[in-house]
Amino acid sequence: MSSLQPYAGKLERTWFYTYRTICAAIFVFLIAPIFVIFPLSFNELPYFTFTPEMLSLDPAGYSTKWYAEFFTEQSWRDAVANSFFIAIFATLMSTTVGTVAALGLSSPAMPFRSAVMAILISPMIVPLIISAAGMFFFYSRIGLASTHLGVILAHAALGTPFVVITVTATLVGFDHSLTRAAASLGSNPTRTFFKVIVPLILPGVISGALFAFITSFDEVVVVLFVGSVEQRTIPWKMFSGIREEIRPTILAVATLLVLISMLLLTMLELLRRRNERLRGLSPG
Amino acid sequence: MPSRLHNFLKRRKKTLAQTEAIDDGTMRTADGMPLKLALERALFRSRLRAVLLVLPLFAFLVITFVLPIFDMLFRSVEDQVIAEILPRTVVEIEAWDETSGVLPGEAVFEAIVKDMAEGKENKTLGKVARRLNYEISGMASLFRKSGRKAGKIEAPYKEQLLKIDKRWNNLELWKLIKREKGYFTASYFLAAADMEYKPDGGIGMRPENRQIYQHLFVRTLWLSGLITLLCLVLAYPVSYLLATLPLRSGNLLMILVLLPFWTSLLVRTTSWIALLQSQGVINSILVGIGIIDDDSRLQLIHNQFGTIVAMTHILLPFMILPLYSVMKTIPPSYMRAARSLGATPFTAFVRIYMPNTVAGAGAGGILVFILAIGYYITPALVGGRTGTLISNFIASFISGSTQNWGLAAALGMMLLAIVLVFYFLYDKIVGIDNMKLG
Structure with a gap:
């Protein structure tokens, strides 16, 4: 199916092109909605739609004022600061405990491995609305609701499964004779950890950290429940913006967020290649 | 140890x-x-x-x-308000026989008047009024009204209270107080299952027109199932293409799957609003090429259609990725062998290729289904009235105008139970260890 053989019959030829068209249509469905917001974010008028001026490519129909609004308005700036602050600390927390736990989980000596794993992965599986509601109830009791710390802890909890999964996946191909070799050459466990283990699992750790970061950075349900206006993040602003008054500022923000996702995607791809190279696989 | x-x-x-x-x-x-x-x-x-x-x-x-989840479980059965705010009443009402068909005696009325006066003073009366209102509507206003005058009521209490409001005559109210005076209650779970206490004390279904949540659960499951199916139908050809193309072009096309996967949920929901709204891109194109009239624009959003389209788009990568990783492991020689043994391309595909992909379809299907039944943001923004899911009701019972945390917790626990069943299935079929990302 990947390519058309020269001896293919008429029916096969027709099916081949039909199939390719179907796939192309699905790819358009996947990707077009993301790119449609790019031109719309440069709309001169406060609508979510293409104006006649825009369609006739009249420069007067376009403007960057929504970007200007995003960069100058205080509430958006606060949201950006909050988003980064919360995401960075949540990532640091979940990456540290997640990586350490993954080292333990990969050990063949770990008792009740699959049961423990099921619990550690559960924040990813339990619907966000339930996690958010439970955290709202519980954090209110212990005074963590409406605090930055509360939101950071909540996001760190949501991010840990990703770290655990990516780091254990890296450790699957880990050659344990390397640590024994280090030990036989006189290295103590700490030195072995930092000089041998860390460089090898680093791609997994970083991609887990990126997952944790994006989980926190995109997360809105938990912030809505556990946080208050003080902890307002970018997704929170977008959510309330869409509900209350729709302004193309949201589209401008969305465009910038897509650019950030592209950056993250590139980084992950580079990491994946490095990881496969280190493990002796051909880069795919 | x-x-x-x-x-x-x-x-x-x-x-x-x-x-x-x-x-x-x-x-x-x-x-x-x-x-x-x-x-x-x-x-x-x-x-x-x-x-x-x-x-x-x-x-x-x-x-x-984990503790927050248990806290929620606790909230769904906990019920201290009545015992806390009406302490005298719950003691006195113990002696009343709810099957007698007559109102409680003077002692109970005296107790409730004193409790209300105290509750009014401590500003806690509203809580108990709201709690009782969950079960019998009108109780909030009854308590507010009587509470204002409770401080001035003199003996005979029963007569005076009945004069203030006839609703104190309602036997159901007294039965309710007697039933719910304990620290724990089943009433939230009953309400979440569309059940109620019948006048004879038994438990039964609510009248047909007041059954809400069953329909909601059915709708949530049905929409999630439909979205899962749509995702499978869309993901299958694309995954097959990605898995069979040469590595280089396959990886290039993979970006088209991974970019949406990494793009913020809110961004993608926003895009669908821009596309589907009545002044949006799709309607404008249809008007522009003359398929529909300007004044008969299609309602594509704020209904079930909007939820289905947007959620299918958002969850599609979760189906493509596991399918792709399974298809990648199927040796092309299987199909060649089938062909060389005389199978038509169609037979070879259906009899040889598809059975090999069942594991991937199962993994992706359960994953998408689990994610879909708990979705909140997208249905809240594009679902309107008919496209909202159970999560939206839970959210509105927590922070909306109709606050009822106990009911929210009970609904949440029921949703969690459903999800855990599928999580268990996922673990059995796929194994959590085999979950792959990106």
């Missing part, structure tokens, strides 16, 4: 002492310990190390995540 360690150390001391005394020919390590013991010790140590490494995350998640 500590006792095991202790025993072990004791045993070790004994063995070392014995070593010097006798040599019974058992295999020993260089320092004279029996090999079996040394091995046991090494295993114990590595087990301990593994547990100690996992422990911080485990403790962290228990505090930040």
